[in-house]
Each structure stands twice: as structure tokens, then as C-alpha cells.
Amino acid sequence: MATNAESIRNVAIFAGAAPRSGALPAMATPEAARVRARSRAQLALFWKTTLLVVASLATLGVLVVAATGVIWISIQEKQPGGTRLRLAVPAILVPVGLRLVPRHVWQEQAAQAQPWMPVVKVAADELRKSPDGTFVEVRSRSEYVNIAKRGGEMVVDVDDDGDAVHFSFPIYLLGSVAHQIEAAGAER
Amino acid sequence: MKIMKTTRVMLAALSVALFGAAVAQAAGADQWIHIKVDSKSGDEERVRVNVPLSFAEKVLPAIQADCLHNGKVKIEGEMNGVDLHALMDAIRSTEDSEFVTVESKHEHVRVAKQGAYMLIKVRDEDRWSKKGDKAETVDVKVPLSVVEALLSGGKNELDLAAAVRALRAQGDTELVSVNDGEETVHIWVDSQNTSE
Numbered sequence: 004m005a006t007n008a009e010s011i012r013n014v015a016i017f018a019g020a021a022p023r024s025g026a027l028p029a030m031a032t033p034e035a036a037r038v039r040a041r042s043r044a045q046l047a048l049f050w051k052t053t054l055l056v057v058a059s060l061a062t063l064g065v066l067v068v069a070a071t072g073v074i075w076i077s078i079q080e081k082q083p084g085g086t087r088l089r090l091a092v093p094a095i096l097v098p099v100g101l102r103l104v105p106r107h108v109w110q111e112q113a114a115q116a117q118p119w120m121p122v123v124k125v126a127a128d129e130l131r132k133s134p135d136g137t138f139v140e141v142r143s144r145s146e147y148v149n150i151a152k153r154g155g156e157m158v159v160d161v162d163d164d165g166d167a168v169h170f171s172f173p174i175y176l177l178g179s180v181a182h183q184i185e186a187a188g189a190e191r
Numbered sequence: 192m193k194i195m196k197t198t199r200v201m202l203a204a205l206s207v208a209l210f211g212a213a214v215a216q217a218a219g220a221d222q223w224i225h226i227k228v229d230s231k232s233g234d235e236e237r238v239r240v241n242v243p244l245s246f247a248e249k250v251l252p253a254i255q256a257d258c259l260h261n262g263k264v265k266i267e268g269e270m271n272g273v274d275l276h277a278l279m280d281a282i283r284s285t286e287d288s289e290f291v292t293v294e295s296k297h298e299h300v301r302v303a304k305q306g307a308y309m310l311i312k313v314r315d316e317d318r319w320s321k322k323g324d325k326a327e328t329v330d331v332k333v334p335l336s337v338v339e340a341l342l343s344g345g346k347n348e349l350d351l352a353a354a355v356r357a358l359r360a361q362g363d364t365e366l367v368s369v370n371d372g373e374e375t376v377h378i379w380v381d382s383q384n385t386s387e
Binding site: 138140 | 221223234235236237238239240241242243245246249250253254255384385
């Protein structure tokens with residue numbers, strides 16, 4: 004029990020809620036009450052600061068994700084008991100992730116894709132400026148494919164007898180990834 | 192009386208402003224090329240492709256493929272001494288007329304110039320008798336300015352990017368309509384972003 008009391012006191016000292024030295028103050032004296040009040044105030048300040056930092060980081064994260072967009076992936080197998088996958092990935096992770104992956108891993112593929120990168124970059128730039136609309140729609144008895152631009156996003160929907168797939172991504176991502184592939188291919 | 196005159200002047204100014212805004216909006220609206228294919232056979236497939244012409248105009252020159260470079264297509268094979276530019280000049284300078292007319296028992300082909308357009312019309316009734324539907328019809332209507340732009344590249348070259356630019360300047364245009372009873376194909380340009 005004494006060990007437990009010691010541990011609690013150590014935690015309180017760490018959090019600034021208890022004086023560093025001396026025995027626990029007697030509850031009744033005015034001095035002890037002042038020390039307790041000061042400790043409580045310090046503890047409250049500590050938690051408030053922590054909360055503020057966490058809230059700021061969370062707000063910053065939300066703002067970054069809101070500003071850079073989200074990649075939505077949804078795959079649903081239509082067979083009974085089929086897989087149902089829904090994924091939302093902050094778009095910013097793609098260019099950041101590509102920077103973190105060692106270049107030699109995807110350099111060869113990047114070099115092969117190199118000739119098409121200027122087209123992708125121009126297309127991404129023009130898509131961004133283009134008005135919203137459905138670019139391609141294929142509809143038959145067994146299949147439905149739709150490629151559209153909505154806001155700053157490209158939206159791809161494929162629905163056939165086997166699966167329903169939805170995929171959307173911010174258009175700027177095309178240009179950003181094309182730049183990185185071009186740079187990786189040029190280094191080869 | 193003075194109030195009525197002022198009101199009239201204000202209404203006239205408002206009308207002019209609205210008309211100006213409408214014209215400005217029409218000029219600034221992006222043109223779209225639409226391709227619509229409807230099939231009655233098999234899976235009854237319906238295909239709709241809608242592409243902003245501004246997008247095509249910018250992307251075409253960036254493509255460097257086998258025969259497409261800088262928005263220009265190299266015409267492979269022999270042209271047998273046919274000078275396309277001279278041919279175009281001749282077409283442009285002639286009055287409206289029919290250049291080719293083929294009439295047979297089941298087939299009618301007509302190639303003509305009408306105003307600022309080149310028209311190609313084909314009616315094939317032979318297919319009608321086979322399919323029990325109606326005659327296969329092909330109607331192509333191409334603005335001369337687009338043909339001219341297409342041939343504005345070098346020798347044995349078709350300048351697709353220039354043709355798209357010309358098409359964009361042309362405004363709403365019907366280009367191709369094909370109906371063979373089982374399948375219909377329709378290609379046109381307008382300022383709508385849907386093909387319905």
C-alpha cells in the first residue's frame with residue numbers, strides 16, 4: 004500500500020500537482036490548503052495545455068485533409084458473403100508516401116511510364132479547369148461504367164454482375180504523382 | 192410623364208445589359224464534343240462520351256504516339272499524287288454543288304458542298320432488306336473551316352489540334368449520324384455537358 008501511495012505521489016509530482024519534497028501537507032492548515040490549491044491550478048494548466056495542443060493538432064490535421072482531399076475506395080462483391088471494403092485515405096499521403104518509398108523500388112516502372120507523364124500532367128491541369136460533367140458512361144444489361152468530374156474530383160463507378168466499385172480522387176493528385184514519376188524516371 | 196420616360200430608359204438599359212450578359216456567357220461557355228452510341232442487339236449497350244473541346248485541344252499536342260505527334264497525324268501510305276490543299280482550295284472556291292453522286296438499285300451516295308459545310312449522305316437499302324428494319328443511313332456534316340484546319344499542317348499530315356480549335360470556334364454543330372437499324376451513332380458539338 005505504501006508503495007502505491009508513493010507511486011501516486013510521484014505521478015502527482017510529475018504532473019505538477021504535488022510539491023516535490025517533504026511529507027504530504029496536513030489538510031487542516033491554511034498553508035497546506037494554499038499548496039493544494041496551487042497544485043490543482045498547476046494540474047489544470049497542464050491538462051488545459053495538453054488539450055489545447057491535441058485540439059490544435061487535430062484541427063490542423065482536419066484542415067490539411069479538407070484542403071488536400073480524400074481518396075475514397077469502395078468495393079462490394081455481390082456474391083453472398085462477399086467482401087465489402089470501404090476506405091478513405093487522405094490524398095496527401097500518396098505524394099508523401101511516394102517520397103518515402105525508396106526510388107530504386109519503382110524507378111524502372113517510372114522510367115517505362117515516363118513518355119506518358121507530360122500527357123498526364125497536361126490532362127490533370129486541363130481537367131482541373133474543365134467544367135463538371137460525365138466524360139464516359141457505358142450502360143448495358145450487365146454493366147455500368149461512369150467516369151465523371153465533380154468539383155475537384157474524378158469519380159469512377161463500375162457496377163457489373165460481380166462487383167460494385169467506387170473510386171474517387173482529387174484531380175491535383177494526377178499531376179503531383181506524374182511530377183514524382185517523371186523525377187524518379189529522370190534519375191535513372 | 193418624366194417618370195415613365197426614365198422607366199423606359201432603365202428598362203432598355205436593363206435589356207441591353209441582359210442581352211450583353213447572355214452573349215458573353217454564350218461566347219465563354221465551353222464547347223463539348225459528344226459521342227452517343229446505342230445498340231439494340233446483344234447486351235443493348237449504350238455508350239456516351241462527352242469531352243470538353245478545350246481539354247482535347249490542350250491534351251492532343253501533348254500526346255507523342257506512333258503516328259500522332261504534336262497534335263498532328265501522319266498519313267501513312269500513298270496519296271497517289273493527290274494534293275489535299277489544292278483540293279480544299281478548289282472546294283472552297285466553288286459554288287454549292289454535288290461532287291459525287293452514286294445511285295444504284297439499293298445504294299445512294301452523295302458528297303456535296305452546301306454553304307460552309309461538306310455533306311456526305313449514304314443510304315444503303317440493301318442492308319434494310321437483310322435486317323428487316325430500315326435502310327442504313329450515314330450523314331456526315333463537317334464545317335469547311337474544320338476541314339481546312341485539318342489540312343493546315345504539312346504535307347501528308349492532318350492537324351487534329353487545329354481542327355479541334357476550328358470546331359470550338361464553330362459553335363453548336365451536328366457532325367455524324369449513323370443508323371444501321373441495330374446501332375445508332377451520333378456525334379455532335381454543343382455547350383451542354385451531357386449527351387441526353
